[in-house]
Amino acid sequence: MSSNSQEGHTIRILVDGHGGDGAPGIVIDALVQAVNKPDSGLVFGIVGQPDLLLPLLRDAAVAEQVEIVEATDVIGMCEAPIVALRRKKNSSIHVGARAVRDGQWDAFVSAGNTGALMAISKLILKTIPGIDRPALASMVPAVGGGSTFFLDIGANVDCTSEHLLQFAVMGSCYMQAAEGVESPRIGLLNIGSEDIKGTDVVKVAATKLRESGLNFIGNVEGTDLFGDSVDMVVCDGFVGNVSLKTMEGVAKLILHQLKSELTSSIVAKTGAVLASGALHRVKDALHPSEHNGAPLLGLNGIVVKSHGSADSHAYLSAIDVAVREVRADLIDNIVKTMNGMAEA
Amino acid sequence: MSSNSQEGHTIRILVDGHGGDGAPGIVIDALVQAVNKPDSGLVFGIVGQPDLLLPLLRDAAVAEQVEIVEATDVIGMCEAPIVALRRKKNSSIHVGARAVRDGQWDAFVSAGNTGALMAISKLILKTIPGIDRPALASMVPAVGGGSTFFLDIGANVDCTSEHLLQFAVMGSCYMQAAEGVESPRIGLLNIGSEDIKGTDVVKVAATKLRESGLNFIGNVEGTDLFGDSVDMVVCDGFVGNVSLKTMEGVAKLILHQLKSELTSSIVAKTGAVLASGALHRVKDALHPSEHNGAPLLGLNGIVVKSHGSADSHAYLSAIDVAVREVRADLIDNIVKTMNGMAEA
Numbered sequence: 001m002s003s004n005s006q007e008g009h010t011i012r013i014l015v016d017g018h019g020g021d022g023a024p025g026i027v028i029d030a031l032v033q034a035v036n037k038p039d040s041g042l043v044f045g046i047v048g049q050p051d052l053l054l055p056l057l058r059d060a061a062v063a064e065q066v067e068i069v070e071a072t073d074v075i076g077m078c079e080a081p082i083v084a085l086r087r088k089k090n091s092s093i094h095v096g097a098r099a100v101r102d103g104q105w106d107a108f109v110s111a112g113n114t115g116a117l118m119a120i121s122k123l124i125l126k127t128i129p130g131i132d133r134p135a136l137a138s139m140v141p142a143v144g145g146g147s148t149f150f151l152d153i154g155a156n157v158d159c160t161s162e163h164l165l166q167f168a169v170m171g172s173c174y175m176q177a178a179e180g181v182e183s184p185r186i187g188l189l190n191i192g193s194e195d196i197k198g199t200d201v202v203k204v205a206a207t208k209l210r211e212s213g214l215n216f217i218g219n220v221e222g223t224d225l226f227g228d229s230v231d232m233v234v235c236d237g238f239v240g241n242v243s244l245k246t247m248e249g250v251a252k253l254i255l256h257q258l259k260s261e262l263t264s265s266i267v268a269k270t271g272a273v274l275a276s277g278a279l280h281r282v283k284d285a286l287h288p289s290e291h292n293g294a295p296l297l298g299l300n301g302i303v304v305k306s307h308g309s310a311d312s313h314a315y316l317s318a319i320d321v322a323v324r325e326v327r328a329d330l331i332d333n334i335v336k337t338m339n340g341m342a343e344a
Numbered sequence: 345m346s347s348n349s350q351e352g353h354t355i356r357i358l359v360d361g362h363g364g365d366g367a368p369g370i371v372i373d374a375l376v377q378a379v380n381k382p383d384s385g386l387v388f389g390i391v392g393q394p395d396l397l398l399p400l401l402r403d404a405a406v407a408e409q410v411e412i413v414e415a416t417d418v419i420g421m422c423e424a425p426i427v428a429l430r431r432k433k434n435s436s437i438h439v440g441a442r443a444v445r446d447g448q449w450d451a452f453v454s455a456g457n458t459g460a461l462m463a464i465s466k467l468i469l470k471t472i473p474g475i476d477r478p479a480l481a482s483m484v485p486a487v488g489g490g491s492t493f494f495l496d497i498g499a500n501v502d503c504t505s506e507h508l509l510q511f512a513v514m515g516s517c518y519m520q521a522a523e524g525v526e527s528p529r530i531g532l533l534n535i536g537s538e539d540i541k542g543t544d545v546v547k548v549a550a551t552k553l554r555e556s557g558l559n560f561i562g563n564v565e566g567t568d569l570f571g572d573s574v575d576m577v578v579c580d581g582f583v584g585n586v587s588l589k590t591m592e593g594v595a596k597l598i599l600h601q602l603k604s605e606l607t608s609s610i611v612a613k614t615g616a617v618l619a620s621g622a623l624h625r626v627k628d629a630l631h632p633s634e635h636n637g638a639p640l641l642g643l644n645g646i647v648v649k650s651h652g653s654a655d656s657h658a659y660l661s662a663i664d665v666a667v668r669e670v671r672a673d674l675i676d677n678i679v680k681t682m683n684g685m686a687e688a
Contacts, residue, residue, distance in 0.1 A: 141597065142597070143597060143600060154535055157535065157541075157542055157543050158543055158544075189586060191498055191501065191581070191582055191585040191586065191589075197501075198501055198582065199501050199502055199582060200502075202582075221585075221586075221589045222585070222586045222587065222588065222589025222590035222591075222592070222593055223589045223590075223592050223593035223596070224593070225590065225593055226593040226594060226596065226597040227593070235586070237535070238535055238542065238543060238546075238583065239582065239583055239586050241535040241565075241566070242533060242535065242565075242566045242579070242583050242586065242587050243566065243586050243587060243590045244566065245535075245565045245566025245567045246566035246567075246569065246587045246590040246591055246594070247566075247590055247594050248566070248567050249566055249567035249568070249569055249570040249571070250570060250590070250591050250594040250595055250598075251594055251598065252567070252570065253485065253486070253487060253570040254594075254595065254598050254626065254630065256487060257625075257626045257629055258622075258623075258626050261619075261622035261623070261625050261626050262619055262622050264622060265621075265622075267618050267619075267621075268618065268619045268621065268622040270615075270618050271614075271615040271616065271617065271618025271619025271620070271622070272615065272619050272622075273615065274611050274612065274614050274615025274618065275605075275606055275611075275612045275615030275616050275619060276615070277609075277611075277612065278602075278605035278606050278608060278609075278612040278615070278616075279602075279605070281601075281605050282598065282601045282602050282605050285601055286598065
């Protein structure tokens with residue numbers, strides 16, 4: 001972490017010029033919006049191939065405000081992370097992670113290959129002392145326009161109870177720092193609320209969470225992710241990934257059926273036209289661009305993943321997540337919480 | 345299994361007079377529909393408290409066609425399964441499972457406490473030779489009005505690769521027997537399609553499935569549950585339960601948001617009225633009553649779980665599942681498939 005990260009100082013955010021469905025176009029569109037926001041004290045950079053990026057920055061009239069950091073390699077969205085990690089040492093992700101490690105930039109935002117981003121960031125930045133493994137997190141929509149912070153969603157397929165406890169610490173610090181939730185209510189994903197439910201790992205994790213001093217409310221079920229009883233839910237990355245993909249699948253199925261039913265007759269079509277605003281809002285609420293920006297938590301440096309299909313508005317949200325993490329000194333907070341628990 | 349189970353013989357179905365939100369009313373309504381169907385060769389019984397059930401059967405004019413089997417105890421929906429199993433040995437579930445074990449009835453259908461139904465059925469009926477653990481399965485809706493058979497959805501929180509293989513065998517036999525799918529396409533739930541993905545248990549299970557002779561199509565993700573690339577998906581009961589509850593949660597969230605958005609303005613309301621038929625069909629497609637009836641697979645006797653909130657039409661579907669399992673000699677088929685694999 002750079003010492004620039006405290007409130008009041010300049011915050012330097014580096015974004016990945018490559019990776020994601022719309023790069024570099026939407027990344028630059030997001031930067032245009034970012035540099036024109038009245039948020040003083042922010043400096044932006046873009047990492048990637050200068051020949052490609054410079055003309056685009058000039059066209060967008062932000063070449064003066066956005067610094068280019070050179071990276072010669074580009075990692076494909078479907079490349080095997082381990083191969084990308086080893087063979088493309090001058091990729092935009094490698095260069096971005098090194099720039100954060102060396103304190104030249106305060107945070108790195110990328111819409112690139114998730115596995116490669118995690119593997120390379122972990123190799124270069126290492127984890128925060130006391131944290132064994134970084135986790136990938138996401139915000140999922142909940143009733144009444146709310147949301148639930150959900151981790152791990154795929155970085156760690158096998159977890160011990162200690163890992164689950166660490167995820168809870170990191171998530172709780174994140175919710176305080178980035179979302180302003182004072183004492184986040186933490187749920188442990190299980191197959192029932194009773195203590196006797198679940199695997200041995202989950203049962204031991206519940207005991208550790210109860211003794212942690214965190215605001216642990218107990219076991220929760222898959223349905224509770226979308227309710228208003230918890231602010232965040234922790235689980236291992238296998239379960240989290242299946243749950244997240246299940247969400248995506250169900251949402252897609254329902255929207256598909258809605259579309260097909262609402263075009264099935266003239267009366268239904270007319271109704272759909274009249275209700276189109278409402279129907280679009282339902283669709284938007286499932287993929288809120290305000291929720292874009294998944295922190296890679298536990299790294300000793302701030303890295304935020306934007307969804308690969310994010311538009312510029314959503315990409316801007318991912319940049320905002322990075323800014324809030326830096327401003328709130330997230331990493332210092334995680335270190336302090338871990339130290340406090342070790343002493344208790 | 346009773347020798348009555350072959351095609352052409354009388355099939356005897358015993359239903360649970362207690363358990364579920366609408367018992368015994370909706371159970372008896374379902375029986376009225378069942379006895380009036382032109383399906384010859386079916387005999388029905390209801391197990392529970394005769395004082396309660398007999399007047400209702402009389403009122404419904406089916407007292408002659410439905411045999412009452414006496415059970416004095418009733419297990420509550422929220423009772424701890426292990427307590428119910430030990431203390432209520434004359435519960436409708438105990439009596440029902442014993443009646444199937446002893447060959448007096450060919451199958452038992454219950455909307456009661458799932459955990460108690462599984463625990464008691466397992467204790468009394470035991471598992472099929474070669475099957476270590478019974479699994480709970482469910483049909484989930486898929487695109488184009490299709491469906492995917494999904495197991496285990498909560499009976500076994502810790503599974504070995506061998507258990508996952510057994511679930512695939514049981515599920516495959518079920519799909520052939522009860523759904524008429526000749527060579528069911530089996531997916532293994534994972535966090536990516538590549539071989540390197542997932543836990544060690546899942547990786548070994550993939551190898552065993554590839555060598556099994558079953559129609560294994562490989563790893564699938566949570567989104568694939570709702571697509572048309574697989575007929576059935578296997579996973580451990582922890583992951584399956586979380587996925588199923590995630591489905592329920594997302595569906596509820598979307599329908600809630602739809603309702604709230606569609607009543608937000610007069611124009612949207614008018615549209616919703618015109619599109620109400622279409623909207624109801626979407627809602628129904630998420631909880632198709634035709635999909636009610638979750639088999640407890642792997643038991644040495646046929647037991648089918650109806651959803652606790654099933655209406656009489658849905659309950660009838662659960663009865664139909666039991667009839668199809670008996671008619672197709674499901675248990676014999678599982679035994680034969682297991683034996684074939686052991687010899688191969």
